[in-house]
Amino acid sequence: MLKDFFGKKVKVINLGIASFAEDLRKQGVETIHTDWRPPAGGNKKIQALLDKVASWQSKVKSAKGAR
Amino acid sequence: MVISHLIKKQTYFDSVTLMLIGSQVKKLPGIDSTVVGMCTDYNIDSLKRLSMYQSAFDGLTPNDLIICVKAADKQTADAGIAEVEKRLASRKQPSGSAELPPSSQEEAASRLPEANMVVISVPGEYAAREAEQALNNGRHVMLFSDNVSIEEELKLKTLGVSKELLVMGPDCGTAIINGTPLAFANAVRSGDIGIVAASGTGLQEVTSTIHRLGCGITQAIGVGGRDLSEKIGGKMTLLATRALAEDPATKVIVMLSKPPAESVLKTLYAELKNVGKKIVIYFIGADPKAIEAQGFIAAHNLEDAAIKACDLSTGKSHNSEMSEDQIKKAAASSKMNGKHLRGLYSGGTLCDEAQRLLLPVIGEISSNTPVKGCKEMPDVYKSSGHCIIDLGDDNFTRGKAHPMIDPAYRSERMLQEIADPDVGLIIFDVVLGYGSHLDMAGEMVAAIEEGRKKSGRKPLLAACICGTREDPQNYAQQQKILEDAGIKVFPTNVAMVSFARHCLERNK
Amino acid sequence: MLIDIQQANANAIAAIQASQPVLKGIGTALEVVPGMKKNLILHAGPPITWERMSGPLRGAVMGALIYEGLANTPEEAEKLAATDKIEYSPWHEHDGVGPMAGVGTASMPVWILEEQKGGRKTFCTLNEGLGKVLRYGAYSEEVITRLKWMETVLAPVLKAAIPLAPEINLKNMIAQALQMGDEVHNRNKAATSLLIRELAPAIVKTSFPEADKARVLEFMHSNDHFFLNLSMPAAKMMLQAAEWIEGSTIVTTMCRNGTDFGIRVAGLKERWFTGQAQIVKGLLFPGFSEEDCNPDIGDSAITETCGLGGFSMAAAPAIVKFVGGTVNDAMNFTRKMYEITDGESQAFQIPNMEFRGSPLGINLLKVCEKNLLPQINTGIAHKKAGVGQVGAGLVNPPLKCFEDALEAYVEKYCKDE
Numbered sequence: 006m007l008k009d010f011f012g013k014k015v016k017v018i019n020l021g022i023a024s025f026a027e028d029l030r031k032q033g034v035e036t037i038h039t040d041w042r043p044p045a046g047g048n049k050k051i052q053a054l055l056d057k058v059a060s061w062q063s064k065v066k067s068a069k070g071a072r
Numbered sequence: 073m074v075i076s077h078l079i080k081k082q083t084y085f086d087s088v089t090l091m092l093i094g095s096q097v098k099k100l101p102g103i104d105s106t107v108v109g110m111c112t113d114y115n116i117d118s119l120k121r122l123s124m125y126q127s128a129f130d131g132l133t134p135n136d137l138i139i140c141v142k143a144a145d146k147q148t149a150d151a152g153i154a155e156v157e158k159r160l161a162s163r164k165q166p167s168g169s170a171e172l173p174p175s176s177q178e179e180a181a182s183r184l185p186e187a188n189m190v191v192i193s194v195p196g197e198y199a200a201r202e203a204e205q206a207l208n209n210g211r212h213v214m215l216f217s218d219n220v221s222i223e224e225e226l227k228l229k230t231l232g233v234s235k236e237l238l239v240m241g242p243d244c245g246t247a248i249i250n251g252t253p254l255a256f257a258n259a260v261r262s263g264d265i266g267i268v269a270a271s272g273t274g275l276q277e278v279t280s281t282i283h284r285l286g287c288g289i290t291q292a293i294g295v296g297g298r299d300l301s302e303k304i305g306g307k308m309t310l311l312a313t314r315a316l317a318e319d320p321a322t323k324v325i326v327m328l329s330k331p332p333a334e335s336v337l338k339t340l341y342a343e344l345k346n347v348g349k350k351i352v353i354y355f356i357g358a359d360p361k362a363i364e365a366q367g368f369i370a371a372h373n374l375e376d377a378a379i380k381a382c383d384l385s386t387g388k389s390h391n392s393e394m395s396e397d398q399i400k401k402a403a404a405s406s407k408m409n410g411k412h413l414r415g416l417y418s419g420g421t422l423c424d425e426a427q428r429l430l431l432p433v434i435g436e437i438s439s440n441t442p443v444k445g446c447k448e449m450p451d452v453y454k455s456s457g458h459c460i461i462d463l464g465d466d467n468f469t470r471g472k473a474h475p476m477i478d479p480a481y482r483s484e485r486m487l488q489e490i491a492d493p494d495v496g497l498i499i500f501d502v503v504l505g506y507g508s509h510l511d512m513a514g515e516m517v518a519a520i521e522e523g524r525k526k527s528g529r530k531p532l533l534a535a536c537i538c539g540t541r542e543d544p545q546n547y548a549q550q551q552k553i554l555e556d557a558g559i560k561v562f563p564t565n566v567a568m569v570s571f572a573r574h575c576l577e578r579n580k
Numbered sequence: 581m582l583i584d585i586q587q588a589n590a591n592a593i594a595a596i597q598a599s600q601p602v603l604k605g606i607g608t609a610l611e612v613v614p615g616m617k618k619n620l621i622l623h624a625g626p627p628i629t630w631e632r633m634s635g636p637l638r639g640a641v642m643g644a645l646i647y648e649g650l651a652n653t654p655e656e657a658e659k660l661a662a663t664d665k666i667e668y669s670p671w672h673e674h675d676g677v678g679p680m681a682g683v684g685t686a687s688m689p690v691w692i693l694e695e696q697k698g699g700r701k702t703f704c705t706l707n708e709g710l711g712k713v714l715r716y717g718a719y720s721e722e723v724i725t726r727l728k729w730m731e732t733v734l735a736p737v738l739k740a741a742i743p744l745a746p747e748i749n750l751k752n753m754i755a756q757a758l759q760m761g762d763e764v765h766n767r768n769k770a771a772t773s774l775l776i777r778e779l780a781p782a783i784v785k786t787s788f789p790e791a792d793k794a795r796v797l798e799f800m801h802s803n804d805h806f807f808l809n810l811s812m813p814a815a816k817m818m819l820q821a822a823e824w825i826e827g828s829t830i831v832t833t834m835c836r837n838g839t840d841f842g843i844r845v846a847g848l849k850e851r852w853f854t855g856q857a858q859i860v861k862g863l864l865f866p867g868f869s870e871e872d873c874n875p876d877i878g879d880s881a882i883t884e885t886c887g888l889g890g891f892s893m894a895a896a897p898a899i900v901k902f903v904g905g906t907v908n909d910a911m912n913f914t915r916k917m918y919e920i921t922d923g924e925s926q927a928f929q930i931p932n933m934e935f936r937g938s939p940l941g942i943n944l945l946k947v948c949e950k951n952l953l954p955q956i957n958t959g960i961a962h963k964k965a966g967v968g969q970v971g972a973g974l975v976n977p978p979l980k981c982f983e984d985a986l987e988a989y990v991e992k993y994c995k996d997e
Binding site: 135175179 | 919949950951
């Protein structure tokens with residue numbers, strides 16, 4: 006439930022603007038900044054293929070976890 | 073003019089960093105223009121438009137960085153390139169470790185598996201994919217990026233709702249979750265007021281005011297400007313509202329938004345009626361009576377929303393920080409020596425609020441983002457008559473960082489307005505908080521003093537500071553810098569606009 | 581299919597790490613190389629036909645035909661090479677590897693490596709030296725004469741010496757060389773020295789004429805890259821351990837034939853994915869320009885595939901003199917490769933990175949996701965047969981190889997997602 010998230014410590018993965026991560030660090034928030042760049046060099050076809058693999062693996066991991 | 077360029081292949085930086093550096097280097101003597109950016113279609117157009125495109129750029133991809141400088145002579149242009157490189161190299165990486173930072177969400181997640189929130193400010197065309205990945209991994213999403221399609225938004229929010237995960241955005245600039253300010257947000261104490269907002273600066277203004285009035289918040293949840301549209305149907309608003317309704321720490325709920333679509337309003341009201349807690353609603357521009365008729369407390373403006381929330385929180389009555397009498401007095405001792413008002417806003421909602429409150433008084437206002445009854449500016453780069461401008465709007469921020477981060481264009485525009493003999497009063501917002509420039513007041517005052525010197529004119533100036541004394545900028549010092557420059561300072565946009573109203577009425 | 585890629589890749593890397601390539605001996609290609617035939621020419625890189633071969637490879641084929649006695653003159657050899665009387669096949673499909681043109685034929689002596697715990701073997705010809713040599717496409721009488729000497733003197737002496745020497749575990753030798761400034765692709769000086777040290781007493785003990793033993797020692801000593809022809813099959817032995825683990829996206833082969841660059845992936849059994857071999861960018865010896873350069877050639881990229889060569893550049897700062905740049909650049913090249921690999925070598929540690937293991941196990945998915953290509957540093961051949969090396973520098977595979985491999989992977993494992 007969303008309300009169960011209230012009150013928990015926020016821990017952040019930051020993708021994009023570096024200053025957002027810097028500001029969070031200043032406040033002592035556990036943050037990891039990502040030196041993000043367009044996936045697959047911006048190639049949509051390759052992105053789509055990678056997404057298929059990710060989607061497949063997501064299912065495999067859930068199935069394994071369910072065992 | 074000479075153009076020098078440098079290409080760095082497969083070298084990616086975020087657009088804000090690049091634009092800021094470009095903007096800083098442009099200020100150096102002898103430099104006419106700079107383009108520092110990834111080789112995207114947009115930047116190629118900019119280069120061509122500025123007659124700076126080089127054939128060496130043919131065949132480059134959006135993963136390749138272009139540094140291009142136009143200057144009076146080759147030496148200066150080359151020095152400009154060197155300066156850009158220097159600033160890129162010295163840009164500190166937030167990750168303190170000697171290891172290279174992760175380059176993907178997946179890698180970041182493997183290094184910080186306990187992460188529960190992903191803040192996304194990558195280019196719009198990639199944002200939805202990252203958001204979906206975050207949600208699939210059970211993490212909440214703060215989606216700062218814009219240019220995400222409404223279809224993508226619907227897909228993300230449907231997924232978010234099914235997993236009870238927040239999707240704050242797209243185009244969401246402000247949130248405060250579990251006491252943590254995200255993106256552009258103020259340092260606000262914790263309390264018992266929970267806010268759901270489809271507006272960035274609106275949320276900043278309300279939360280800051282609540283803090284200054286002595287109260288505090290549980291959550292300030294941004295839902296993005298389209299959440300209450302027919303297509304999205306208020307998915308995040310409803311999810312957030314239900315959660316706040318069930319949250320034992322939240323006593324009062326505030327809802328801020330443009331008026332929702334008709335089809336959504338019915339469901340929204342039904343949901344709100346089930347909440348069982350006090351609710352303050354501010355649908356910007358809507359008739360408060362219609363809201364009251366539904367049994368809710370309606371606010372008349374952002375300041376009023378904060379005051380009413382505090383009243384409900386404490387059971388006591390709160391007053392505006394500045395009384396109407398004080399404002400009238402300030403206006404009485406001020407003289408407009410030009411007919412017209414100009415408003416230079418960095419916050420869109422504050423710009424809208426000013427237009428709405430002043431339209432009944434002035435009759436004719438133009439804007440680049442006109443509210444109902446106001447006119448569209450024929451040329452957004454040239455003001456005429458009474459003009460209230462949102463400098464954070466797309467037409468000003470293409471290829472430039474937002475005015476809350478980079479004051480360069482607003483400073484330039486300030487010079488223009490001061491020099492205009494038609495102008496009698498200029499109002500502007502100074503938005504403090506995380507993400508914002510560290511000395512906006514200093515920057516604006518520098519521009520104002522330059523403007524006064526160059527033109528010999530001294531129009532009336534008023535500013536409102538949106539922020540708290542806990543913000544990273546020094547509130548008191550920002551206020552002093554403005555006041556020392558002869559600028560009248562107000563605690564809220566409403567107060568500043570009220571001052572403007574009185575000045576304009578006196579001037580009639 | 582319920583395959584966990586992370587697990588499959590971990591298994592692949594574990595198998596690679598567990599491999600222990602040992603120098604077993606020397607043999608004649610026809611007798612020891614699987615599938616070898618009198619009219620078969622093995623070469624570096626992915627499969628290729630005579631028509632498409634570049635200058636150095638053609639020259640090497642012609643020289644080999646003369647050496648084997650199948651042709652008497654270069655003109656005859658050239659004519660013969662174009663007929664279907666001569667067959668061509670990649671070394672990689674015969675458990676071997678070849679540097680530069682990498683041509684191997686029936687009569688040539690080859691190193692025999694064996695997996696310490698028995699079983700698999702890998703092969704490679706012996707390194708002829710620098711200058712006008714077969715592997716750069718030279719086919720003059722001098723080349724043939726030297727090849728004959730290697731067949732009749734060098735090989736027999738070494739063959740007799742190896743059993744008399746302590747067992748040479750090549751993985752350990754490479755690990756030591758890495759801590760002495762080699763990366764065993766472009767810099768092999770320390771490894772060659774270690775090899776000579778191990779074999780010298782044994783060579784002395786054999787019963788060949790003193791002059792021959794002396795020549796053998798001088799020959800090895802005169803060639804700083806003598807060890808390359810051992811580092812390559814050692815790397816192949818290790819990577820073969822991961823072939824062909826179902827579902828794994830670990831790249832087990834990177835190689836070039838001077839025209840095409842080819843890769844193979846553990847979970848895509850025996851399939852080649854090719855693209856255009858690139859032009860190497862680096863320092864050219866005086867008198868040569870970019871027009872003189874042949875595209876990337878050789879099986880030596882097997883070293884990078886195994887975490888050596890360009891991936892261990894941080895261990896070989898001397899390389900930077902050839903590839904241009906600073907010592908820090910060399911370190912950064914290695915650092916970047918961690919982004920596309922799944923593991924770190926246990927054996928191959930890099931001293932000036934706090935003995936961190938070199939990046940091991942190139943993951944196809946990471947290469948595509950990050951658009952970051954493996955970094956190879958390599959020698960540059962003149963595009964005309966027989967001129968020799970014209971420089972050294974940096975090169976990458978073409979992205980196409982990885983994109984095609986990804987497409988094939990999805991088609992095989994998860995096309996219905």
